[in-house]
Amino acid sequence: MSQKPLLKFNDNGIFCPKGDFYIDPWRPVKKALITHAHADHARFGSDHYLATKGSKAIMRYRLGDNIKLETVEYNEILSINGVKVSFHPAGHITGSAQIRVEYKGEVWLVTGDYKLADDGVAEAFEPVKCNTMITECTFGLPVFNWPDQDSVFDEINQWWQSNAREGKASLLMAYSLGKAQRIFRHINREIGPVYTHGAIFNSNEILQPQTNFDLSSQRITSETKKAELKNALIIAPPSAINSSWSKKLKPYSLGIASGWMALRGARRRRAADRGFILSDHADWKELNETIQLSQPENIITTHGYTDIFTKWLNDQGYNAVQEKTLYTGEMVDEKEDGGEK
Amino acid sequence: MRYFTHLFLTIDQTNSTLKKIEALVRFLDEAPDCDKLWAVALLAGKRPKRSVRTNQLREWAAELAGIPLWLFEDSYHVVGDLAETIASVLPADDSGSDRSLADWMAFLKNLKDKPDEDKKAAINEAWLSISKHERFVFNKLLTGGFRMGVSQKLMVRALSKHLNEDENMVAHRLMGNWKPEETSFQKLLVEKDAEEDLSKPYPFYLAYQLDKEAEKLGNTADWSAEYKWDGIRGQLIQREGTVHLWSRGEELITERFPEFTDENSGIHQSQHDFVLDGEILPFRDGEPLPFQVLQTRIGRKKVGKKTLEKAPVILMAYDLLELNGEDLRQTPFSERRAKLEKLVKELNSPVIQLSELIEFNSWKKLQKLQENSREVKAEGIMLKQKKSPYLVGRKKGDWWKWKVDPLLIDGVMIYAMRGHGRRANLYSDYTFAVWKGNELIPFTKAYSGLTDKEMREVDRFVKHNTIERFGPVRSVQPEMVFEIAFEGIARSSRHKSGVALRFPRINRIRYDKKPAEANKLGDLEDLIEMIEG
Numbered sequence: 001m002s003q004k005p006l007l008k009f010n011d012n013g014i015f016c017p018k019g020d021f022y023i024d025p026w027r028p029v030k031k032a033l034i035t036h037a038h039a040d041h042a043r044f045g046s047d048h049y050l051a052t053k054g055s056k057a058i059m060r061y062r063l064g065d066n067i068k069l070e071t072v073e074y075n076e077i078l079s080i081n082g083v084k085v086s087f088h089p090a091g092h093i094t095g096s097a098q099i100r101v102e103y104k105g106e107v108w109l110v111t112g113d114y115k116l117a118d119d120g121v122a123e124a125f126e127p128v129k130c131n132t133m134i135t136e137c138t139f140g141l142p143v144f145n146w147p148d149q150d151s152v153f154d155e156i157n158q159w160w161q162s163n164a165r166e167g168k169a170s171l172l173m174a175y176s177l178g179k180a181q182r183i184f185r186h187i188n189r190e191i192g193p194v195y196t197h198g199a200i201f202n203s204n205e206i207l208q209p210q211t212n213f214d215l216s217s218q219r220i221t222s223e224t225k226k227a228e229l230k231n232a233l234i235i236a237p238p239s240a241i242n243s244s245w246s247k248k249l250k251p252y253s254l255g256i257a258s259g260w261m262a263l264r265g266a267r268r269r270r271a272a273d274r275g276f277i278l279s280d281h282a283d284w285k286e287l288n289e290t291i292q293l294s295q296p297e298n299i300i301t302t303h304g305y306t307d308i309f310t311k312w313l314n315d316q317g318y319n320a321v322q323e324k325t326l327y328t329g330e331m332v333d334e335k336e337d338g339g340e341k
Numbered sequence: 342m343r344y345f346t347h348l349f350l351t352i353d354q355t356n357s358t359l360k361k362i363e364a365l366v367r368f369l370d371e372a373p374d375c376d377k378l379w380a381v382a383l384l385a386g387k388r389p390k391r392s393v394r395t396n397q398l399r400e401w402a403a404e405l406a407g408i409p410l411w412l413f414e415d416s417y418h419v420v421g422d423l424a425e426t427i428a429s430v431l432p433a434d435d436s437g438s439d440r441s442l443a444d445w446m447a448f449l450k451n452l453k454d455k456p457d458e459d460k461k462a463a464i465n466e467a468w469l470s471i472s473k474h475e476r477f478v479f480n481k482l483l484t485g486g487f488r489m490g491v492s493q494k495l496m497v498r499a500l501s502k503h504l505n506e507d508e509n510m511v512a513h514r515l516m517g518n519w520k521p522e523e524t525s526f527q528k529l530l531v532e533k534d535a536e537e538d539l540s541k542p543y544p545f546y547l548a549y550q551l552d553k554e555a556e557k558l559g560n561t562a563d564w565s566a567e568y569k570w571d572g573i574r575g576q577l578i579q580r581e582g583t584v585h586l587w588s589r590g591e592e593l594i595t596e597r598f599p600e601f602t603d604e605n606s607g608i609h610q611s612q613h614d615f616v617l618d619g620e621i622l623p624f625r626d627g628e629p630l631p632f633q634v635l636q637t638r639i640g641r642k643k644v645g646k647k648t649l650e651k652a653p654v655i656l657m658a659y660d661l662l663e664l665n666g667e668d669l670r671q672t673p674f675s676e677r678r679a680k681l682e683k684l685v686k687e688l689n690s691p692v693i694q695l696s697e698l699i700e701f702n703s704w705k706k707l708q709k710l711q712e713n714s715r716e717v718k719a720e721g722i723m724l725k726q727k728k729s730p731y732l733v734g735r736k737k738g739d740w741w742k743w744k745v746d747p748l749l750i751d752g753v754m755i756y757a758m759r760g761h762g763r764r765a766n767l768y769s770d771y772t773f774a775v776w777k778g779n780e781l782i783p784f785t786k787a788y789s790g791l792t793d794k795e796m797r798e799v800d801r802f803v804k805h806n807t808i809e810r811f812g813p814v815r816s817v818q819p820e821m822v823f824e825i826a827f828e829g830i831a832r833s834s835r836h837k838s839g840v841a842l843r844f845p846r847i848n849r850i851r852y853d854k855k856p857a858e859a860n861k862l863g864d865l866e867d868l869i870e871m872i873e874g
Contacts, residue, residue, distance in 0.1 A: 141416045142408050143429035262429070264353070265421050265765030269793065271356055308415045315409060 006083075006101060006108045007134065009300075009323045014110060014134065016101060019083035021050075023099055023110045026326040033085065035112025036096035037062065038177060040328045050078075052087050054095025054123065054210065058177060061206045074123065090114035091125030092280050093178030094207060100128050109294060111135045113329070115279070116286040119149060121182045121211075127293035134300045135291070138281045138329030139259055140309030146259070146283040152276055153186040159255060159274055164192050164231035169252040173238045173272075175330075176200045178280050179257055180235050181207060184215050192231035195220050197245070199237050220249070238331070241270065259283070259330055281330055291318070303327040344372040345380055345442045346475045352490055361491060365499030374526040375443035381529075382521035383487055384496045386591070389446065391485035392453040393460055395423060398484065401461050405468065406430040418813040421765025424480030428473050446521070449482060493544075494734050504530060509544075512733050517541040518593050540585040540593070542576045543616060543662050543670065544733040548723065548740035555704040555743065558724065565674065565727050566699040566707055568719035569742055570657050571632045571829065571843075572622035573639070577601060577656050577693075580614045586621075597642060600654055600692045607690040615684060618660035618731075619696065623652050629718040632843055633831040658685055659696040659723075662731055670731035677731070714745045715872055720828060721745045747826035748868060751851055751859045754821045755781055757803040759813045760788070768803040768815070769796055771847075773825055775838070777862040781819055784838040784865060785827070790847030799850070822851040822859050830868050840865050 007016050013025030013032075021031040028045030035041050037058040042051070049069045051059055056071050072078060074097065078085045087097035092113040099110045109130035118124040160170045174180045176199040184204070187194070196204065196217040204215040218224075220234065229249060238256070240246050259279025260266040267275035282290060291299065291313070299320040301310050306322040313320035351364040369377055403413035408430065417426040440448075448467070452460050464483070468476055481487040497515065501508040514530055517538055558564060574589040584602050586595045595601065598621065601608055623630035623638075634652045638644060661681040662670055669677050678698075685695045699722070701707040711722045721744035729739035752773030760769030770788045774781035791799065799821070806818040829843035839862075 141419060142406060142412060143416045143420055143426060145429065145433060147433075263420060263765060264425055265761075265763050265767075268353075268763035269767070273356070274354055305419070308412065312409075312412055 006103055006106055006132070007110070009325070013325075016080075016083060018103055019080040019085070019101070021080055021083075021085075022046075023101075024112065024327070031080075033099055034059065035090065035099055035110060036093055038093070038113070040326065041112060050085075052095045052097050055097075056095070057206045057210065058095070058203070061202070074126075088128050089123040089126045091116060091118065091122050093122050094181065094210070096122055098128055100130065106131050108132045109134065109296070111290070113138070113281055113327075114290070115282045116289060117146070117149060119182050119280070120185050122178070122280075125290075127290065130294050130296050132298040132300065133291065133294050133296035134302060134323075135287070136281070136303050136327065136329060137287055137301050137306060137309040138304035139279065139283050140287055140301070140305040140312075142284045144259065144262055144283045145285060146262075146279060147277055149186070149278070152257075152278050153183075155274075156183070156186075156255070156257070156276055157188045157191065159253070160187070160233050161191050163253045167230045169229040169232050169234055169249055170255060171234045171236060171246060171249060171252040172255045172257060172276075173241060174200075174235055174257045174278075175280075176203045176237045179278065180204070180237075181211065181215060182278070182280070183235060183257065184217075185213050187233065189214075192233065193218060193228065195224070195229065195232050195234045197234070197236035197240055200235050220245075279330060303329045342440060342442045342445055342471070342475055342478065344368055344376060346472075346478050348380070349478050349489060350474055358495065361495055362499050362502070365491065365496065366502050369499060369503035373441065373443075376441050378521050378524070378526040378529065379442045379446055381496065381500070381515070381526070383482075384489060384491050385493065385515060387521060388485050388487055389449055389482065390453075391483070392449055393464065393483060395484055397457065397461070398423070398427060398464070398480075401465060402427040402430060402468075405465055406432070414812075418759055419766050421759060421761040424477055424484055424486065427468075427480050428477040431468055431473075431476065433473060445479065445482065450522075497734075500530065506530075509733050512544040513541070516544060516591060539580045539583055540578060542578060542585070542587040542591070543731075545574060545576070545589050545618070546732045546740065547735040548742045549735060549737050551724065551741040551743040555708060555724075558704070558741075561702055561704060561707075563727055565678065565725050566701055567659060567696045567723050567725075568699070568714060568717060569721040569723045569744065570620040570622050570629060570696065571718070571720045572620040572629070572635055572654075572657065575619060575621040575656060576662070577608070577617040577619065577658075578615075579608050579611055580616075582609050584609050588621075597638065597644060598654060599644060600649070601656070603692075606692050607688055608693070611688055613684060613687075614663070614665050615661060616663035617656065617658045617681075617693070618662055619656045619658035619693075621654050622657045624655040624657075624694070625653055629657075631718075631831045632829060633833065633841055655692045655694050657694050657696045660731065673728040673730070674725050675727040711743055711745060744828075747828055747848070748830065749848060750775065750784075750825050750827075750865060750868075751822050751854060752784065752825050753781055753819045753856045753859045754799075754817060754823060755783060755819050757799070757815050757817055764796070767796060768800045771799070771823070773823060774819070775860045775862050775865060776857075782838045782862055784836070784840060784862070785825060785842045785845045787823075787825055787845045787847050790826070791850075795850060819856050822854040822856060824848040824851050830865065830872065832869060838862060838865070840869065 007014055012022060012027040012029050014023040021033055022029045023033045024035055024041040025032050026043055031048045032046040034049055034051040037055045042059055044063055049067055051071060053071045059069060072087055074087055074089055084102040086100045088100060090096040090098045090112050092115060096112060098112060101108045107130040109128050113136050114125055116125050163170045174183055180200045194217040196219055198219060201219040208215045234249060253273045255274040255276055256272045257276040257278040259281055261275030262277045297319060299313055299318050301322045302325045310320045310322045348364055348368040352361050355361060399413055403410045417423060420426045471479060497508050497512045501511045518540055519529055576587040578585040586598055586601055588594050623634040637652050661677050664680055682695060685693055714721050721742060724741040724743055726739040752775055754771045755774045756772035757768040758770040760767055772783050772786050774783045802821060803815055803817050808816045825845055826848040827842040827845040831841055832839060833841035
């Protein structure tokens with residue numbers, strides 16, 4: 001690494017001293033570049049935000065209409081105080097980006113969250129070459145190998161169909177931003193009506209104008225009758241597991257769509273009827289493939305199984321270290337720590 | 342193995358008893374007989390012995406997956422299950438092989454005496470020939486750790502549906518020492534005139550903990566009471582001069598307790614054939630010894646003279662299930678009891694004692710005795726309806742166990758370990774300490790008693806208050822106080838604290854207590870004094 005690192009970690013987040021900006025800060029700062037609109041990366045209170053066009057609607061909805069937000073296209077090169085900055089598709093959710101920072105020929109890359117497989121919703125991942133890579137590793141263990149998404153959606157559709165035949169609702173837990181829309185893209189609507197929790201209904205309304213498939217659904221309200229739900233698919237955020245909200249929907253079969261469902265223990269612990277292995281993060285193979293494509297000399301891991309993954313990278317001949325951040329990666333429900341801290 | 346893997350997945354994916362039975366019946370209706378027999382055997386806990394060391398499996402799997410062993414080990418600590426870790430790190434292959442379960446079981450048996458190189462080649466080939474799910478089931482069989490969320494009761498219900506037979510009949514046929522290699526599904530469960538096995542025990546009748554005021558049980562005259570002894574439940578069978586002893590886990594343990602086949606036991610010489618139900622109890626000079634004494638004999642196949650002297654056992658008999666070939670289970674308890682008393686007297690064996698009835702005419706008086714059970718080295722009182730038949734399995738109503746309240750000690754958590762199975766990747770197993778001066782001395786581990794929500798809270802505390810890491814174990818700041826409940830306590834030279842607890846578990850988290858307010862080692866010693874008198 002050069003004498004003065006281009007990006008460094010401080011109490012507020014990832015800071016670029018030369019450009020005087022932060023990337024995904026966890027405290028309010030003057031200028032914040034945002035990889036994607038999930039709450040652990042796009043936080044409230046900064047003076048100026050810079051993000052992709054695709055992130056705009058959700059960021060305004062979540063952080064307030066009055067935030068000062070400037071948007072860029074993918075691959076568009078900006079100069080901030082002499083530092084070259086560009087955003088590149090990360091394949092994580094709609095509008096998600098890896099942020100590339102260049103100064104005097106030295107390139108740093110902040111991946112944010114990402115996945116390589118094209119899910120048909122997020123702009124497909126593009127590798128970016130760099131000298132130093134700051135990467136997530138939420139699923140940085142060799143036991144995480146995602147099945148093909150088509151086979152997972154076949155399973156989801158079959159599960160829904162068989163519940164509908166038994167006259168009971170299919171309650172599927174998925175993140176309201178990203179995974180929920182991915183599910184809408186691939187379900188078979190001929191099976192029955194689709195209902196949503198308010199959080200997902202609202203996100204869908206915001207995203208519909210920039211989405212080229214149908215995100216419509218009926219919102220669960222106090223007026224929703226049980227009879228309407230007997231062949232329905234209901235999509236809700238993971239925080240609704242075992243809530244008073246979900247109790248009113250009985251009888252239902254409970255499904256959870258998450259990368260953590262690859263672990264039998266995680267699924268059984270939540271007493272879910274079905275676990276579907278579906279993640280918007282890179283699995284083991286994808287993490288390693290991304291690093292090979294980016295060809296960094298130095299790697300900094302931020303969240304996930306950082307200690308194990310960092311050791312593995314050092315074994316592979318990279319110069320890798322880990323940094324503490326407040327990013328959480330994927331969680332099965334919002335009250336639980338996902339990986340190691 | 343497809344049918345069986347499918348059955349496993351279906352059962353693994355549901356919490357509903359009805360769905361589990363449905364899946365079992367469907368499996369029994371569809372699968373070939375040889376697979377059905379093996380499935381029944383596996384579900385009944387008849388597992389083949391491990392034919393490969395797990396260390397070898399770790400090495401081979403890591404090598405085949407192209408990862409270093411340390412990475413495999415670290416992954417295993419997160420997954421919390423060896424079979425699953427192996428199944429997950431190997432390259433995906435969903436081809437699925439067509440070999441039957443019986444075929445795979447024969448494969449495992451053949452492995453046993455092969456040289457390591459051959460074992461490795463065979464297992465590597467097997468791993469790559471089956472899907473991830475089949476691989477998981479295969480590994481469970483390979484490591485001897487196969488378990489499925491199906492109780493004996495559920496399996497009996499499914500078999501009785503499939504065979505259209507009475508449940509009690511099915512349960513009885515499943516008892517005993519049959520081996521899947523030596524019988525067939527037909528022979529075991531269908532053929533009626535199968536030769537009667539002299540060793541065959543009856544399914545045990547198990548009681549629930551009393552869940553209401555004793556007064557609510559009605560007239561005391563309808564009930565019979567005796568102490569609940571703290572040993573291991575056993576069935577002693579004497580038929581035609583051969584003696585067999587069974588544990589509640591349906592394990593034949595005759596060899597481990599030679600007291601009952603000894604020349605002086607007076608058992609095999611008896612005029613009568615009989616089946617006794619009772620408690621195998623460490624016992625000397627007319628009174629029971631602490632359970633810890635018996636622990637030195639559990640799991641030990643060959644017992645020497647010294648052990649027999651140090652930890653002598655008797656059968657504390659409390660029921661008679663069969664006398665001279667006649668099944669007595671449908672006759673009322675009071676009648677069985679009268680026959681039992683007569684038989685025990687006639688036997689006059691030094692290793693069979695009668696569990697005496699407690700005379701009582703009011704529930705209040707009985708409660709006094711119950712509360713003081715520890716004074717007679719018992720763990721409570723058993724209540725049995727006088728007219729009750731001997732049922733199969735755990736049933737409510739006729740029999741109740743009325744256990745004495747547990748002993749309680751407040752300890753500070755000092756270590757936490759990641760759990761296994763459904764607690765994988767969660768710090769769920771804790772070590773607790775009490776004070777000795779300014780030092781915290783570990784005195785017990787406990788794994789159960791917390792709700793899932795509480796366990797997640799403790800997990801978060803552990804992750805944020807780690808001092809040091811040792812593989813899957815972390816030492817943590819001594820800040821959280823827990824109330825530990827346990828059934829008994831005895832001195833032990835094997836533990837640093839000098840005490841060993843019986844059945845410790847977490848009663849509650851003491852958020853209201855500071856670490857300094859936890860108990861002292863001296864308090865544990867006082868408990869021992871109190872109990873041993």
